[in-house]
Amino acid sequence: MPAAPSAFEVVLADLDEQGLRRRRRSVRRLSHDTAEIELDGTRCIDFCSNDYLGLSAHPRVTEAFIEAARLHGVGARASHLITGHQGEHDALEEELAAFTGRERVLLFSTGYMANLGLGTALVRKGGAVFGDRLNHASLIDAGRIARAAIEHYPHGDAATLERQLAAQTPGALVLTDGVFSMDGDLAPLPAIASACARHGAFLAVDDAHGLGVLGETGAGTLEHFGLTAREVPALVGTLGKAFGSFGAFVAGDADLVETLIQRARTYIYTTALPVAVAAATRAALAVSISESWRRTRVLSLTRRFRKLGAEAGLPLADSETPIQPILLGTADAAVTASARLLERGHYVAAIRPPTVPAGSSRLRIALSAAHRDADVESLVTCLAEILNGK
Numbered sequence: 001m002p003a004a005p006s007a008f009e010v011v012l013a014d015l016d017e018q019g020l021r022r023r024r025r026s027v028r029r030l031s032h033d034t035a036e037i038e039l040d041g042t043r044c045i046d047f048c049s050n051d052y053l054g055l056s057a058h059p060r061v062t063e064a065f066i067e068a069a070r071l072h073g074v075g076a077r078a079s080h081l082i083t084g085h086q087g088e089h090d091a092l093e094e095e096l097a098a099f100t101g102r103e104r105v106l107l108f109s110t111g112y113m114a115n116l117g118l119g120t121a122l123v124r125k126g127g128a129v130f131g132d133r134l135n136h137a138s139l140i141d142a143g144r145i146a147r148a149a150i151e152h153y154p155h156g157d158a159a160t161l162e163r164q165l166a167a168q169t170p171g172a173l174v175l176t177d178g179v180f181s182m183d184g185d186l187a188p189l190p191a192i193a194s195a196c197a198r199h200g201a202f203l204a205v206d207d208a209h210g211l212g213v214l215g216e217t218g219a220g221t222l223e224h225f226g227l228t229a230r231e232v233p234a235l236v237g238t239l240g241k242a243f244g245s246f247g248a249f250v251a252g253d254a255d256l257v258e259t260l261i262q263r264a265r266t267y268i269y270t271t272a273l274p275v276a277v278a279a280a281t282r283a284a285l286a287v288s289i290s291e292s293w294r295r296t297r298v299l300s301l302t303r304r305f306r307k308l309g310a311e312a313g314l315p316l317a318d319s320e321t322p323i324q325p326i327l328l329g330t331a332d333a334a335v336t337a338s339a340r341l342l343e344r345g346h347y348v349a350a351i352r353p354p355t356v357p358a359g360s361s362r363l364r365i366a367l368s369a370a371h372r373d374a375d376v377e378s379l380v381t382c383l384a385e386i387l388n389g390k
């Protein structure tokens, strides 16, 4: 008699059947200043990474990393509140505070942990949390881990948020992405911030994809909209995207940061970020400022992609950021298009449920200052051929 399938086998077979089984690929970078990679041994151009400014292998960033590792070693050896917190962390926090125009910054090991930390520090059990329906998973989990009473408003719908807040006693927490990670569009932050101000809610914006890319100086979505620290009291930034490094931070006033130090469990109970990572991030921040052409470059490539894509009749989305989704509907359509693009030397991942809502599977293109004009041109040509069934 054949053995009954295990519970794991049932779950995995179900994912296979729905076309939702995720698969890891092994990547090897082929160059420091282009997007050429080998994917499971196949040479291609990477259009999936969040390295918007092309800083992840910048010589100054790698040098800073190596130099700091020589001096301080690899591991931080303890949490920030024991012996893990060092001078490089202080310096990075101060520089990020200056860059974002905030009183203080607190480093976290990842963006996921920064968001969970906000949840555990700021929300009591049963407390009111409101979030955009398309928020990043880590913001959704921030409410869950705090055992908050979470309500989601329709994507980008500040008017519904306003009604929800009006029915609530003051003191709610509102969480939103600045740039939505799978759609590339911006949250209507001015309207959200004024709704929060009118109803005594505390607003936290996760600007993982806006930081370093948007705004006059690259300070992100808040700078793009001209919003002040008073209007958006908590800002979450990640360091593994435009800054090409690793880690994350929350920026705000001194009381917010002190509260996080006391109460954010994902800050207190984990090993500090390696010192060399902090040093590399300081270098990346400095390069992002001194080589501001990188920001101009990725934004001009984005406009070029959209112009060529519109001419080729691609189903472009309403995004002016380097995140350019091509909505295809079914998971199967997205997976097939991704495979055909890879055959032609372009790697664009298919994004399927549960990362995006059912029926909105897509190709998610992420542009970078490391892309060449020719990379973008051939991507559009291949996409048009594949979507037109050639």
Ligand SMILES: *Cc1c(COP(=O)(O)O)cnc(C)c1O
Pocket (backbone or CB within 6 Å): 109, 110, 111, 112, 113, 136, 138, 177, 181, 206, 207, 208, 209, 238, 239, 240, 247, 248
């Ligand atoms: C990537 C991302 C995170 C998580 O950041 P990590 O540092 O990778 O953990 C959080 N929020 C948003 C919106 C993101 O895109």
